[in-house]
Amino acid sequence: MEYLRLGRTNLRISRIGLGTWQFSDAWGTPSKEMASKVVSRALDLGINFFDTAMVYGMGTSERLLGEALREAGVDGDDVVISTKVPGEFLNKLDVPASVEKSLRNLGLDCVDVLLAHWPPCWHNFPLKEYARAMESLVNMGKVRCLGLSDHPVELVESFRSYLSKADVEVLQVRYNLVERWAEAELVPYAEKHCMTVQAWSPIAKGALTGKYPPGHHLFEDVRSNDPVFHPENYKKVWDVVKVLKEVGEKYNKKPVQVALNWLLMSSPAVVPIPGAKTSKQVEDLVGAVEWRMSYSDWLALHEATINMHLMYSARYVL
Ligand SMILES: NC(=O)c1ccc[n+]([C@@H]2O[C@H](COP(=O)([O-])OP(=O)(O)OC[C@H]3O[C@@H](n4cnc5c(N)ncnc54)[C@H](OP(=O)(O)O)[C@@H]3O)[C@@H](O)[C@H]2O)c1
DSSP: OOEEEOTTSSOEEESSOEEOTTSSGGGSOOOHHHHHHHHHHHHHTTOOEEEOOTTTTTTHHHHHHHHHHHHTTOOGGGSEEEEEEOGGGOSTTHHHHHHHHHHHHHTOSOEEEEEEOSOOOSSOOOHHHHHHHHHHHHHTTSEEEEEEESOOHHHHHHHHHTOSSOOEEEEEEEOBTTBOGGGTTHHHHHHHTTOEEEEESTTGGGGGGTOSOTTOOOOSSGGGGOGGGSHHHHHHHHHHHHHHHHHHHHHTOOHHHHHHHHHHHHOTTEEEOOBOSSHHHHHHHHTTSSOOOOHHHHHHHHHHHTTOOOOTTHHHHO
16 A cells, blocks of 8 residues: 555545445445445555545444444554535534534544535535634544535635634545546645545546446446436446556556546545445455556546546436
8 A cells, every 4th residue: 555644734544545435325225244344454455544424324434434443443543534514514503513423423532534525505604604613623632634525726715714723634526537627726726735635436436447338227326316327428438448448458457446546646635535335346446556557548548538528417408
């Protein structure tokens, strides 16, 4: 495994993390056994950076992650965990209550990285209020550092302006080879300010693995309506999978490993946080690090996707 510093902190994190939304009903029926196997294999292979959120199964993911870590004999100091306060709870009353609940779920005394999960859209909570509420948890030792998820740069700047001593160390964004919007503003901003970018959906919810040939995906999970899998979009995604396969053959790597390796090469700030359901998937994900494709192969993938746009309204308008 490769390691790097999280933002400007002294926390040492693995070059890829593990997302644990998969330990919730959004992705099927979560089980303690599945979570334990996935987490234990991830730890064996050197992953020490885990992402969860209160909304993932309303605490189920946090609970299963906490139990799996305890079962593996790991305590909070051996790993770095990010969790999130949902946009609906971003006010001075709900932020501390939400974090207290997350800590109980995880069985920990302190959250390593606390992120605002998404900007509050429905209640008009002022950004100043949740910035101050989150920072006061840092001051009280309940949280080590702060992050923002799915916040545009303008809101990141504004949030930072209300902090006294703490700063934003992590930005969490959707970022994968076929959804590259983060490259325009968020990734350069994070690089400039030495923040870590947690890339979510780094394998486009499994689309970049190449295991779903066009026309064969009748999902009964969160992917059932995902625009990536809409036939019109998926045609384009599948063309990219073909390039991933070609590149992978040169290095004896799977498409999923090439897709993640491409992200690692694209920015030193980016730490992908793919989710996994089995220990075999974890093994494959870890095979994305400790090697790099050539610049010309990186470029071939860059050129295959730079002008590619998925249509997010496809289900409604086509
Ligand atoms: N901040 C946010 O708003 C936000 C939003 C979404 C996600 N996240 C975080 O990001 C994490 C990952 O993103 P994501 O859940 O959207 O999906 P993802 O990581 O892009 O894809 C995960 C899915 O791909 C498949 N897969 C994983 N490894 C594989 C392998 N080696 N070979 C073949 N298939 C493999 C699995 O599903 P199948 O086996 O069923 O195909 C798995 O559930 C989440 O767990 C969560 O922590 C954050």
